[in-house]
Amino acid sequence: MKRICQLLFLSLLVAGCASKPQVKYVFYFIGDGMGVNEVIGTNLYNEANGLGNVNFTGFPVVNFITTVSANSLVTDSSAAGTALATGTKIDNGVVGVDPDGNWTPNLTEWAHAAGFGTGVATSVGVNHATPASFVAHTASRNGYEEISLQMIDSPVDFMAGATFLTNRGSGHDAAYFEHKADSAGIAVYKGPEAIRGLDVTKPRVVCLSAKAEDSLPYAIDRKGDDTRLADFTDAGIRYLESRFGKKGFFFMIEGGKVDYAGHGNDAATCFQEVNDMAESVDLALAFLKRHPKETLILITADHETGGLMLGSGRYEMHPDRLARQHASVDAVTDLFRDAFFPEGKPVKTPSWDAVKAFFNEQLGMWGDVEVSERVEKDLKDVYTRTFGKEGSSLVDANLYSVNYQLVADVIRALDRAAGYQWSFGSHSGSPVGLYVTGACAEEFSSVRDNAEIAPLIAKLAGYAK
Numbered sequence: 065m066k067r068i069c070q071l072l073f074l075s076l077l078v079a080g081c082a083s084k085p086q087v088k089y090v091f092y093f094i095g096d097g098m099g100v101n102e103v104i105g106t107n108l109y110n111e112a113n114g115l116g117n118v119n120f121t122g123f124p125v126v127n128f129i130t131t132v133s134a135n136s137l138v139t140d141s142s143a144a145g146t147a148l149a150t151g152t153k154i155d156n157g158v159v160g161v162d163p164d165g166n167w168t169p170n171l172t173e174w175a176h177a178a179g180f181g182t183g184v185a186t187s188v189g190v191n192h193a194t195p196a197s198f199v200a201h202t203a204s205r206n207g208y209e210e211i212s213l214q215m216i217d218s219p220v221d222f223m224a225g226a227t228f229l230t231n232r233g234s235g236h237d238a239a240y241f242e243h244k245a246d247s248a249g250i251a252v253y254k255g256p257e258a259i260r261g262l263d264v265t266k267p268r269v270v271c272l273s274a275k276a277e278d279s280l281p282y283a284i285d286r287k288g289d290d291t292r293l294a295d296f297t298d299a300g301i302r303y304l305e306s307r308f309g310k311k312g313f314f315f316m317i318e319g320g321k322v323d324y325a326g327h328g329n330d331a332a333t334c335f336q337e338v339n340d341m342a343e344s345v346d347l348a349l350a351f352l353k354r355h356p357k358e359t360l361i362l363i364t365a366d367h368e369t370g371g372l373m374l375g376s377g378r379y380e381m382h383p384d385r386l387a388r389q390h391a392s393v394d395a396v397t398d399l400f401r402d403a404f405f406p407e408g409k410p411v412k413t414p415s416w417d418a419v420k421a422f423f424n425e426q427l428g429m430w431g432d433v434e435v436s437e438r439v440e441k442d443l444k445d446v447y448t449r450t451f452g453k454e455g456s457s458l459v460d461a462n463l464y465s466v467n468y469q470l471v472a473d474v475i476r477a478l479d480r481a482a483g484y485q486w487s488f489g490s491h492s493g494s495p496v497g498l499y500v501t502g503a504c505a506e507e508f509s510s511v512r513d514n515a516e517i518a519p520l521i522a523k524l525a526g527y528a529k
C-alpha cells in the first residue's frame with residue numbers, strides 16, 4: 065500500500081512537472097571533457113585518497129547521453145555546447161549557428177525573454193567555446209573578439225571566467241574588453257577578494273581572475289590567492305538570488321579544465337578538476353536545500369577527452385599510486401625546466417639517477433610506485449634524447465600546453481601503473497553522464513541525447529521560446 069501511495073505521489077509530481085512550469089532556479093553544470101570514466105575514475109581516486117564519492121554520482125537520476133554533432137560522430141566543445149544550450153545539432157567549430165546559417169536561440173535568451181535572471185561561469189576564458197555557446201552566435205569558436213563583443217552586448221546578467229581571450233594580431237588585450245564591458249555598464253570584478261565584495265545591485269556583472277592567465281590554475285596546482293571556480297559560483301548565486309530571487313534564474317557553470325587535463329593525459333589533475341567542479345555543485349546543493357521545490361540541478365559533459373580507460377591491460381587497478389602527484393603535467397614541466405634547463409639548455413647532463421630522484425620527489429615514481437624494467441628502458445631512451453641533440457625541443461604538445469616529452473611520458477607511465485590508460489590526446493565519441501536532482505529531476509530519466517536537454521529545461525521552467 066505504502067509503495068502504491070509513493071508511486072501515485074511520484075506520478076502526480078511528474079504530471080505536475082509536465083503540465084505546468086514548477087522550476088524557478090536552474091543550475092546547469094558542464095564538465096568539459098568529463099566522460100563517464102573520468103567521473104568513475106575520480107570516485108576510485110577519491111576512495112584511495114580517503115575522500116568521498118563525487119557528490120553528483122549519488123543523484124536520483126543518473127543517465128548517459130550521446131554527443132554527436134551535425135557533421136561528426138566525435139564532437140568538439142562548441143557544437144556540443146550549442147546542442148546543450150539550444151537543443152540544435154550544429155557543425156564542429158561553430159557557435160550557435162546551424163548548418164543552414166540560422167542563429168540557434170539558446171537557454172539564456174529564452175530565460176531572459178521570460179523575465180528570468182541569467183548567468184554563465186567557467187574556469188577557462190569567459191568567451192571560450194562552452195560559455196560562448198550559451199550566449200553568442202559565430203561561424204568560428206576561435207573568433208574570440210566577436211564572441212566577447214556579443215557577450216558584452218547580450219542581456220546576460222552575470223558572467224565569469226578567467227579572462228577575455230583575444231585573437232593574436234588584433235592589437236587588443238583583455239584590458240581592452242574589460243574597458244568595453246565597463247563602458248557598457250557592466251561592473252568588472254577581478255580576483256577572489258573583489259569578487260567576494262561584489263555589489264549585488266549592479267545591473268550587470270563580470271567576474272575575472274586578477275592574474276594574467278587564460279584559464280584558472282588547475283586545482284592540483286592552486287595557490288592560496290588564486291581565483292577558483294567556486295568563487296565565481298558563489299558570487300553568481302548571491303547576485304542572481306538577490307536580483308532574481310522572486311522570478312528565478314538560469315545559471316550555467318562549466319568546469320572547463322577537466323578537458324585540458326584530458327588533452328594532457330594527466331589523470332590525477334583530471335580527477336582533481338572533477339572534484340573542483342563538485343565543490344561548485346555543493347554550493348548549488350546548499351541552494352537546493354533552501355529552495356527544494358523549485359530548484360533543478362543538472363550535471364553533464366559536452367564530450368569525453370583522452371579516451372580514458374579504467375584498467376591498463378591487467379585485471380587490477382591501483383588508484384592509490386596517484387596519491388603522491390601534487391602538480392599537473394604543466395607544473396612538473398616548469399619544475400623540470402628549473403631543475404635541468406635553467407638557462408634554456410642543460411647546465412650539465414644530469415645522471416639518470418638524478419632524473420629518477422626528481423620524478424620520485426614530484427610523483428612518487430621509482431619511490432612508492434615501482435617501475436618495471438621495460439617501462440624504465442623506454443623512459444631512459446627519452447631521457448637520453450632529452451639531454452642529447454634534441455634537447456628541450458623534444459616535447460609533447462597537446463591542445464593547451466607544451467611539455468617535455470619525458471615529463472609527459474613519465475606521467476602517462478604513472479597513470480598506467482595506477483590502472484588508468486589514455487588512448488589519445490583528443491576527444492572521443494563515448495557517451496557522457498547526465499546527473500539530475502531537485503524539482504522535476506525524473507523528467508530527465510528518459511533523455512538519451514545532448515540535444516534533448518535544453519528544450520526540456522525550457523519547458524519545465526516556463527521559458528519563452
Ligand SMILES: [Zn+2]
Nearest residue numbers: 097141323369
Ligand atoms: Zn577539448
